[in-house]
Amino acid sequence: MDRICTMVRNGTHRAVFIMAGPGIGKSAVTDAVTERLAGNMLILRIHASSALAGVPFGVLTPYTGELTAEESVSPVAVLRSMWSYFEKLKAGHGGSVLLAVDDAHHLDDASAGVLTEVISAGWATVVAAARPRPGLPQPLDQLWYDGLAERVDLRPLNREQIEEVLAHVLDGTVPAATVDSIWNASSGNPRILDALLHDSAEAGVLAKRNGIWMLLGQLPSDGARLAGVVAKDHLRRRTEEQEALKLIALAGPVGRKVIEDISGAAVVRSLLDQQIIVEAPGIPAELSIWNGLFAGAIRNTVSVSRSLQLLEKVKAHRDPIQLQGEGRLRAVEWALECGVRVSDDEMLAAAKEALLRFRNHSARSIASRIQDPAMVPLAQAIQARALYNEGAYREAAALLDECWLPLAEDPQGPAVLLLRVWAHQAIGHPLGMTAEDVEKCAALSGHSDMSWQEELLHLLHLGAEVNFQALNDAVDAMRKHHPAEAGEPLRALAEGLLAHALVSGGRPVQGLEAALLAASELPPLEGSLFFFPEFVLGRLVSDYLAMGEWESAEREINHYAAGHAPAAATFNGSLQLLRGYSLLRQGRMERAYQVLLPAVEALRLNDPLQLYRFGTALGFYAAARLGDTEQAQRLEQDHKDADAGWPAHDLLAEAYMAAAAEYLIRDGKGLAALQTLMTTTEASARTGNFLEILTMCWDLGDPSVIPMVQSTARGVEGRWAEALLTLATAWEHADGDTLMTTAASLEEAGFVNLAREAYARASTVLEQAGERRRSRQAVAQREKCDHELGERFREGRFIAAAPTVRLTRREQDIVELAVQGLTDREIAQRLMVSVRTVEGHLYRTYVKLGVRSRDELEAALPK
Incomplete structure (x- = not known):
């Protein structure tokens, strides 16, 4: 806006063309420019429209009122009339004239020619807003090519700009997941964004929880503000365009030829030019509305009776054999909305497609209508997975209780039983209780062969107990019996459980191998009713973190997020927890805290991987270390109130809780609890976890654990354990030169938090040796590490x-x-x-x- 105002004031250009798609803000920018320049220029407005596009000089009528009917169609007479109008205006008020033209892409060629003459003659400056497609009329466009006009293109808001808007509008923290959802839903369109924020807040979907703005459900497409945007857009369109948009919104994605046969090729080309619809390449090419929420809002304007008429029109021109993917899903949804009968086979296929796209409400709605007794169990399982995705674990468990046994011989049987175990665990039922119920139900039903069910439950028991030796034996047996087969759900489960157990046992390199083997099982399991990709991802990331491979862990998280965008609403809390845990392990406490707080709130709403309890422990630890007593106490209570999570995380959760309590109160009880925990059989059997607990004690200022760190780190695989061993050895030797060299090598290797401790130790040792200059150098290096970690003030400027x-x-x-x-x-x-x-x-x-x-x-x- 400043740039446009400067150009107009300085007279460097006699015309400025503001180009942008619908809702991007070109009219708002034009209004803001005219408002700012109104003090020293005479503002006149021209409102072009599609209704006047076919009327020569129609938009100029306010300035040609004194002309006769014959003169009103003469370009010379119109020009003379406008010149007279401008002169009278300037005589009464003084100043130059600024013509603000809205929707200039609708100008007729005659009016555009007159405006071109006005600009060329210098009678007025023109600021015109238009859409890039179909663009400005040729006479105005030529001015830009000739250098007499400047063009300013407005783009949709990018993610950073959306984040800035939300930070300005919303009072509190807006986590990345909320920003991403709103950015994707609005497509960066300011008009849609404004409507979306108002409608979602009004519906209670966008709500503030513990100072963090969370999305509690799907963003609404039926809000009053969005309906107003659609209504205003419709008023600007010809009737045939309105009808075509309704067809595409109701049927889309729909074949281009289908819409051309019904509405005409010219209408389709016009809508494509206006960028209100988009075309996906393929055979056949398919059309969709440019924005999903906008499409939903259009659908809400169509009555059921009218929708049924349009459905019959589309069916008459569409080949059902060519329907696939989202097009097939939308066809079934539309038919059911109109009350048209759909076969159970079609509904089952559509429900699967909806579930694959995480359109959970649609999956539940379609699957619940299936009546065929042979299909009902699978339909119930689909409903259960959709409910699980939404965090409705009790309802999911109830459905899974009914359908798991009838699906015992189905290829989805293992996935359904796994989902049942997870759903019951989410509502507080321990694994043993579910296992007993499985055995009891099998006995009552007369199922004689329950071998795979018993194997699955046995694997889960071993995983919960973190019995890596027994898991290793089980996996070895599987690898020998089925060496070439892929897509085995039990094998994917076993490899994933083994990967986690090996991490706990101090063997993350071997664990990574198991996790990668589990990942190799995933492609054939696509569409499974259990969340195998996310289950395996958690193990992969844990392995990389235990090895100290921070960048590899982040790469895996980002790779998953990029390829599984529809799953974000369900699994984002879990992903953010993994990211926060990674930052915490790196010593980036401030950043970890900023990630963990929203992650805990997301997991409070939806915790598919059973990480909430572990997350509250990590959040409590970060808050306590940063001295945020209020948040720390709240997170501590959240942890106490939480249902049991996945048992394999309990040991570390208990350790982080004890360490956090010590940071919070500093009464020695937390440290004593950690020391007691280290003496348990469970801790001593898990070398990897044991080393992590030792580092917590060391961070709390207990140097007595350093010899134990040395002995334990020697038996743990990976770069992180090697780095700890190097630091502990140098620490014990207490040689300034060695410590400085060690610190530099640790920093170069990416272990900045360990390097910081080495520099701190070096500064103390060198100070005691009387080498004050080198001691100050060590302090400076330590503060550099603090700065890199985002902890610039830790024992820094103020305290030191x-x-x-x-x-x-x-x-x-x-x-x-x-x-x-x-x-x-x-x-x-x-x-x-x-x-x-x-x-x-x-x-x-x-x-x-x-x-x-x-x-x-x-x-x-x-x-």
Whole structure:
């Protein structure tokens, strides 16, 4: 906008053309420009429209009112009339004329020619808004080619811009998942975005939970604001275009030839030019509305009776054999919406397709209508998976209780039984209880062969107990019996469970091999009713993290997210937890905290992988380490209130809870609990977990564990264990040169948090040896590591320079932001805490530093 205003004021261009698709904001920009220039220019408006597009000089009527009927069609007379109008206006008010033209792509050629003459003669400056397709009339377009006009193209908002808008509009933290969902749903269109935010907030779908904006369901397409956008768009269109849009919205994706046969090729070309519909290449080429929510809103404007008429029209021109994928799904949905009978076979196929696309409501609705007794069990299983995706675990478990046994001989049988186990675990039923029920039901039904069910439950028991030796034996037997087969659900399960168990046992390299073998089983399992891809992903990431391969773990998460966008609403909390755990393992505590808090809130709503309890422990740990007492106490209570998660995570969850309690209270009880935990048989049997617990004790300031770190790390695979062993050995030797060399090598290897500890130890050792200059160098290197980790203030500027003033980590963060000039609310949003928390920390800081206001903070801080 500033650029356009500058061009108009300076007179560098006599015309500026603002080009953008529908709803991008070209009219809003035009209005803002005219409002800003109204003080020193005379503003006149021209509103073009499709209704006047065929009327020569029709849009110029307000300025040619004194012409006779014969003169009104003469370009010379129209030009003379406009010149007279401008002169009278300038005589009365002074200043130059600015013509603002809206929807200039609808200008008739005659009017466009007159405006071109006005611009060329310098009688007025023109700011015209138009769509790039079909574009400006040729006379105006030629001005741009000749260099007499400037063109400004507005693009849809990108993700960063959407994030900025949400941060400005919403008071609180907006996590990445919410930003992604709203960005994808709005397609970056400001008009759709505005309607979407209002409608979703009104419907309670967009809600604030513990200071974090979460999506509690599907974004609505039936809201009043979005309906208004559709109604306004329809009013601008010819009747034949409106009908074609309804057909495409109801049937889409639908073959282009079908719509051309009904509405005409010219109408289809016009809608494509206007970018209101898009064409997917293929045979046959298919048409869809440019935005899914917009399509849903159009469908909501069509009555059932009219929808039925349109359905019959489409069926008369469409070859049902060519229907596939989303087109077939939409055909079944549309028929059911109109009350048309659909065969059970078609409904089952459509329900599977809907489930594959995570259109859970549609999958449930279609599957619930299936009546064929032979198909009902599978239909129930599909409904159960859709409910599970939505976090309705109790309802899913009830359906799975009915259908798992009839599906025992079905290829989906293992997946359904697995889903049943997970659903019951999600509502607090332990694995043993579900296993007993399976045996009981099998006995009552007379099923004699329950071998695979027994094997599946046995594998789950071994996985829950983290018995890697027994799991290894079971997997070896499977590999020998079925060495060449892929797509075996039991083998994918066994390899995944083994991968996790090997990580716990300190063998992540072998675990990675098992996880990759599990991943090789996945392609044939696509469409399974169990979430094998996500199950295996969790094991892959855990293996990479245990090895210290941070980038590989992040790559796996990003690769999954890019290829499974529809699954985001269900599994995003789990993905973010894995990402937060990775950051925590790297020592990037601030960033981990920012990721873990939204992840915990997402898992509170939907926890398919049973990670919520583990997530609350990690969140509590991060909050406690950063000194955020309020959030830490809430997360601690969340952990206590949580149902049991996947048992294999319990040991580490307990360790992180104990460490967090020590950081929070510093009474020695948390550290004692950790030391007690290390003596248990469970901990000592899991070397990998044991080493992780030892590092927690070390971080808490217990140097007595360093010899144990050395002995344990020698028996653990991977770069992380090697790095810990290197640090512990150098620490014990207490040689300044060795410590500095070790720190540099650790930093180069990507273990910045370990390098920081080595530099800190080196600074102490060198100071004691009287080498103060080198000690200061070590301090500088340590602070560089702090900065890279995002913890710039840890034992840094404030504490090191003023040892009598002990600010907590959170106080340090808040003071630094306050000194930068941020308000309490802005600090709260940045750090994801309440305003009251910020105020409390600032008050305590004032007392410690002996100041009375923000103005005195900078002077009181050590330089």
